[in-house]
Amino acid sequence: MRWWWREIAGLVLPVACGGCGRARTSLCEACRWALCGAGGRRVRPVPEPVGLPVVCAAAPYADAVRAVLLGHKERGALGLAGPLGVALAGAVRASVACGRSGGGPLLLVPVPSARRVVRARGHDAARRIALAAAAEIRRTGVAARVVPVLRQRRAVADQSGLGARERLANLAGALEVAAGGGKLLAAGRPVLVDDLMTTGASLVEAARVLRAGSEPQFRGVVQMSAAVVAAPPMSFEINRN
Numbered sequence: 001m002r003w004w005w006r007e008i009a010g011l012v013l014p015v016a017c018g019g020c021g022r023a024r025t026s027l028c029e030a031c032r033w034a035l036c037g038a039g040g041r042r043v044r045p046v047p048e049p050v051g052l053p054v055v056c057a058a059a060p061y062a063d064a065v066r067a068v069l070l071g072h073k074e075r076g077a078l079g080l081a082g083p084l085g086v087a088l089a090g091a092v093r094a095s096v097a098c099g100r101s102g103g104g105p106l107l108l109v110p111v112p113s114a115r116r117v118v119r120a121r122g123h124d125a126a127r128r129i130a131l132a133a134a135a136e137i138r139r140t141g142v143a144a145r146v147v148p149v150l151r152q153r154r155a156v157a158d159q160s161g162l163g164a165r166e167r168l169a170n171l172a173g174a175l176e177v178a179a180g181g182g183k184l185l186a187a188g189r190p191v192l193v194d195d196l197m198t199t200g201a202s203l204v205e206a207a208r209v210l211r212a213g214s215e216p217q218f219r220g221v222v223q224m225s226a227a228v229v230a231a232p233p234m235s236f237e238i239n240r241n
Contacts, residue, residue, distance in 0.1 A: 026079050034064045036058060036059075036090060037059075039093070040094025041237065043056065044235055045199050045200040052204050057231035059087060060231065061231055062233055072084055072125060073125040074121065076122060076123070081128045084195070088193060089136035089137050093137070096225055105142075108191055109146075109148070109185070109210070110150070111126060111150065112175070115152065129195055129229065130148075130193045133193065150209065152175060153175060191224065192206050193227050195229045196228055
């Protein structure tokens with residue numbers, strides 16, 4: 001019996017569920033189902049900002065799902081990127097079905113975080129989840145890859161504590177497309193991806209930049225969709241009257 005392997009694994013691997021804290025599992029079946037079980041549903045923030053593409057989310061941002069996202073993003077539980085990627089893949093499939101985004105391979109475009117935020121966390125959470133999602137989509141036989149062509153062109157204020165209008169103003173003009181990005185995106189179906197949508201301001205700015213790209217190949221990228229792991233519970237269309 002390789003008891004020593006178990007002891008070493010216990011030191012370097014998660015020993016509690018990232019959603020509920022249950023011992024001896026990185027993510028229990030109940031929390032995995034809460035995260036991935038729905039597959040992806042249409043969401044609309046209230047109020048819905050002008051310019052927001054079709055967005056689908058895998059799960060409501062609450063309880064176990066909130067804990068898993070924060071564990072991965074803020075506490076460095078990188079082993080949770082796999083199930084988060086599975087959840088995002090389901091949202092991507094749903095958004096493509098709703099958004100009529102054209103043909104070709106799926107091109108997952110992560111919404112970039114501020115460089116200072118990435119440095120502080122020690123990893124790019126949205127990009128890591130996007131890579132896991134692309135791998136999950138390819139596993140089902142659909143061509144998909146991550147195309148990280150968006151960049152921050154200026155500093156933005158911390159979004160926490162800002163209202164919907166303030167977030168839109170804070171992010172207006174904050175992003176740009178990297179050189180050559182238009183050519184890359186012309187080769188498939190762009191899908192904006194992020195871990196969380198709250199007011200939709202980040203996705204509005206990202207979509208604006210894609211639509212306004214200056215390269216000739218890029219001007220045709222008008223139709224696109226977006227997918228996130230989680231969104232506020234009341235943004236899910238199924239919850240509306």
